[in-house]
Structures are given as C-alpha cells and as structure tokens.
Amino acid sequence: MDVELTRSRVDGRARAPPSKSYTHRAILAAGYSDGAVVGDPLVSADTRATMRAVEAFGGRVDRVTDDRQLDVAGFDGRPTVPDDVIDCANSGTTMRIVTACAALADGLTVLTGDESLRSRPQGPLLDAVEQLDGRAESTRGNGQAPLVVGGDVGGGAVSIPGDVSSQYITALLMAGAVTETGIEIELETELKSAPYVDITLEVLADFGVEAAATEAGYRVPGEQSYGRDDTYAVPGDFSSMSYLLAAGAVAGGEEGVVVEGARPSAQGDSAIVDVLERMGADVSWDREVGEITVRRSDLTGIEVDVGDTPDLLPTVAVLGAVAEGETRIVNCEHVRYKETDRVSAMATELERLGADVTEERDVLTVHGGESRLRGATVAGHDDHRIVMSLAVAGLVAEGTTTVEGADHVDVSFPGFFDVLYHLGAELIEHER
Numbered sequence: 001m002d003v004e005l006t007r008s009r010v011d012g013r014a015r016a017p018p019s020k021s022y023t024h025r026a027i028l029a030a031g032y033s034d035g036a037v038v039g040d041p042l043v044s045a046d047t048r049a050t051m052r053a054v055e056a057f058g059g060r061v062d063r064v065t066d067d068r069q070l071d072v073a074g075f076d077g078r079p080t081v082p083d084d085v086i087d088c089a090n091s092g093t094t095m096r097i098v099t100a101c102a103a104l105a106d107g108l109t110v111l112t113g114d115e116s117l118r119s120r121p122q123g124p125l126l127d128a129v130e131q132l133d134g135r136a137e138s139t140r141g142n143g144q145a146p147l148v149v150g151g152d153v154g155g156g157a158v159s160i161p162g163d164v165s166s167q168y169i170t171a172l173l174m175a176g177a178v179t180e181t182g183i184e185i186e187l188e189t190e191l192k193s194a195p196y197v198d199i200t201l202e203v204l205a206d207f208g209v210e211a212a213a214t215e216a217g218y219r220v221p222g223e224q225s226y227g228r229d230d231t232y233a234v235p236g237d238f239s240s241m242s243y244l245l246a247a248g249a250v251a252g253g254e255e256g257v258v259v260e261g262a263r264p265s266a267q268g269d270s271a272i273v274d275v276l277e278r279m280g281a282d283v284s285w286d287r288e289v290g291e292i293t294v295r296r297s298d299l300t301g302i303e304v305d306v307g308d309t310p311d312l313l314p315t316v317a318v319l320g321a322v323a324e325g326e327t328r329i330v331n332c333e334h335v336r337y338k339e340t341d342r343v344s345a346m347a348t349e350l351e352r353l354g355a356d357v358t359e360e361r362d363v364l365t366v367h368g369g370e371s372r373l374r375g376a377t378v379a380g381h382d383d384h385r386i387v388m389s390l391a392v393a394g395l396v397a398e399g400t401t402t403v404e405g406a407d408h409v410d411v412s413f414p415g416f417f418d419v420l421y422h423l424g425a426e427l428i429e430h431e432r
C-alpha cells in the first residue's frame with residue numbers, strides 16, 4: 001500500500017497504541033511463568049512474532065475480548081524444544097529475547113526472520129550464549145540470522161558490548177532469572193538505548209523477578225520464578241505517540257492535537273515532549289491524566305542526542321526539516337542497525353522533499369524550513385518508523401507526498417493512518 005498525503009491541518013483527540021516494548025516483555029514474562037494475563041496489549045506484526053515464539057516453546061497465547069487481553073499459558077521456566085523454525089518476521093526484539101530463551105532448551109531452536117531482520121547484528125548475543133557454554137550459531141557464519149541456538153544453559157558470566165543493541169542485555173536478564181546460577185553481565189562499552197533495559201527491569205519486577213544494575217553492568221540471580229496474579233497492564237507507547245505529537249506541532253490547528261494514554265513510565269522516548277519544548281512547540285503534558293496537548297508553532301532547530309532514544313531519530317529529523325535553522329541529531333550510529341539504516345534513509349528521503357541534509361557516521365544534520373518542503377514520492381524503506389515520520393512531513397510539504405510501502409505501520413502502530421485521517425489529515429490509501 002502507498003499513501004498519498006496532501007498538506008493539511010490536524011486537530012482533535014487520539015489514543016496512543018499500547019507500548020510495543022512492554023508488550024513483548026510481558027508476553028515472554030508470562031511465557032516464563034505458569035500463566036498470566038496481559039491487559040491492553042499491542043497486537044501488531046512484531047508482538048505476534050513474540051506470541052508465536054511463546055507457543056513454539058510450549059506455552060499458549062489466547063487473544064480475547066477483541067484483543068484487549070492476552071491469556072497466556074506459560075511454559076513455566078524451561079522452554080520445550082520447538083517443533084518448527086521460529087519466524088521472528090521483522091522484529092529485532094523478538095529475535096533477541098527468543099535467542100536467549102532458546103539457549104535454555106535441551107535441544108536446538110532455529111530462528112529466522114524477514115530480509116531486514118536477517119541483515120541485523122546478532123553476533124554479540126551469540127558470543128554471550130557461547131560464553132555461557134551454550135551453542136549459538138549463525139548459519140551463514142556472519143553473525144546474522146538464520147540462527148541455531150540451544151545448550152541447556154545454566155547461567156554464568158558474560159562480557160558483551162553495549163553499543164550495538166540493548167536488547168542483548170534484556171534477553172540475557174529475562175532468561176538468566178530461570179537459570180541455576182543466574183547471569184552476571186559485564187558491559188565492554190557504554191550502553192546505548194539504556195532506558196530499554198530500565199523497561200526490562202520494571203517488567204521483571206512486576207512479574208516478581210529480581211535483577212539490578214551493577215558497577216560493571218547488570219546481574220540477575222538464578223532459580224527465580226516469574227509470576228503475576230492480577231492482570232498486567234501495558235502502558236501507552238511514546239515512540240508511536242511521537243508521530244502524533246510531531247503532526248500536532250507542525251500541522252496542528254486551533255484546537256491542537258491531544259494524545260491520550262501518556263502516563264509516565266520508564267520509556268526513554270517520552271523525551272519527545274522535551275525535544276518539542278526545546279524546539280519552541282506549544283506543548284503541555286498532564287502526567288496525572290496521561291494527556292499531552294500540542295498546537296502548531298514555529299519551530300527552531302536544536303541539537304538532540306539520541307543515544308538513549310534511537311527510535312525518535314526519524315521523528316526528530318522530520319521536525320528538523322520543518323524547523324528554521326539547523327537540527328543536529330548526535331550519537332546516532334546505533335540507529336543504523338534497525339529495520340533499515342535509518343540515518344541514511346532519512347537523509348535520502350528528506351532531501352527528496354527539499355530539505356538540506358548532511359549525513360555523518362554518528363551525526364545527522366538537517367537544515368530545515370517549512371517553505372523548502374515540496375511534496376514528492378518517498379520510499380518507506382520497509383520500515384514502520386520511516387513511513388510514519390515521512391507521513392508527518394507530508395502534512396506540511398507543498399502539494400502531494402506519496403509514501404511507498406505504507407502498510408509497514410502494522411509492525412508497531414497498525415491503525416496509524418486511520419488515526420491520522422480522523423485527526424483531519426487529507427490522505428488516500430492506494431493498494432499496489
């Protein structure tokens with residue numbers, strides 16, 4: 001599907017979808033338990049991949065009450081060896097958390113994914129499993145999926161880089177809790193995307209599992225059990241909210257855009273509110289009620305460090321393209337290891353729309369100005385975040401902007417274009 005957008009104003013209320021990161025963790029935590037209920041989950045292509053994995057390991061996930069609840073029958077500590085290959089589709093989170101889980105099984109698990117996922121780095125996590133005396137191989141020997149993992153790992157100490165993906169740490173912490181001796185993680189470098197490990201620690205605690213940061217990295221004691229008696233409620237997703245907030249800031253009408261479901265949580269991406277404020281947006285966040293209101297205002301370029309918040313890069317790049325002056329997005333090398341190289345993809349597509357962009361390995365500089373942006377056909381790079389951010393740019397670019405491959409929003413925000421349409425965006429969906 002391609003989506004054609006015409007310059008428009010957006011106004012009104014919208015609810016953020018539930019958090020993808022919390023949903024993945026809650027599904028697997030429930031899988032590690034003897035059964036738990038996940039309330040208000042995100043049901044999307046990526047989280048369905050994690051549901052499939054829990055079922056492959058011997059659990060069961062029932063989607064009930066119109067997907068407002070997941071009833072998970074867990075595999076209770078140790079996963080069984082899957083009958084078939086696990087397809088993680090487009091989901092990096094799934095592949096990482098499932099790899100560490102597969103290392104606990106008394107037999108081998110084969111993991112694969114789509115072309116994008118099969119090009120993403122898994123090597124440091126495979127090395128970590130080997131340090132724990134497990135077996136973890138890339139079939140092509142290039143540190144990428146397909147992967148073969150097993151080894152009935154019992155715990156131990158690992159040393160791992162922190163600057164490729166925090167998901168390796170999340171995966172080891174989740175699996176480590178049910179090993180005999182636990183896992184001690186030493187970070188070889190500074191940790192990027194650190195708030196995602198905070199999300200993991202929060203979910204572990206919510207399922208009765210203890211784990212903590214140490215001076216050298218993280219530690220999770222072994223022989224723990226996951227459990228939760230009441231329904232685990234997933235909070236709203238700030239990465240998904242960022243597109244709606246950006247839409248309000250660049251194309252909001254009188255009333256502005258009000259995003260519901262914005263209660264504070266461990267999500268680093270709530271930094272989008274601060275980014276908007278610093279750019280000069282008229283934004284306010286009622287944390288008690290969980291609502292963020294934003295109205296259109298003239299934005300000015302700023303410097304944004306995305307070391308902790310890689311998923312905000314496409315959104316901030318678009319805000320920078322609309323803002324007057326220069327926006328420097330720094331500390332962004334790890335944003336190249338996502339569904340696509342997002343630094344390069346945003347540079348290419350924003351230039352197509354008329355912005356002036358300079359790309360360095362670790363810095364993306366956007367010289368913006370609303371009057372520069374002209375509608376064009378832009379590629380979505382088979383990446384939900386590239387698609388959603390370019391759609392926001394399409395609300396302000398003169399004329400018509402066509403975003404190709406728009407159906408990829410299904411990965412994290414399946415209703416994105418419906419929400420944008422209900423806020424007043426002029427858009428037409430074209431099936432290919």
Ligand SMILES: O=C(O)C1=C[C@@H](OP(=O)(O)O)[C@@H](O)[C@H](O)C1
Nearest residue numbers: 021093165166167193196310311
């Ligand atoms: O753990 C998570 O839920 C995520 C961690 C981040 O990845 P990295 O840790 O690989 O940067 C983020 O980009 C991804 O969208 C979700």
Ligand SMILES: C=C(OP(=O)(O)O)C(=O)O
Nearest residue numbers: 090091092093311338339
């Ligand atoms: C990178 C992302 O997710 P994952 O790593 O799970 O594919 C994302 O949602 O932007």
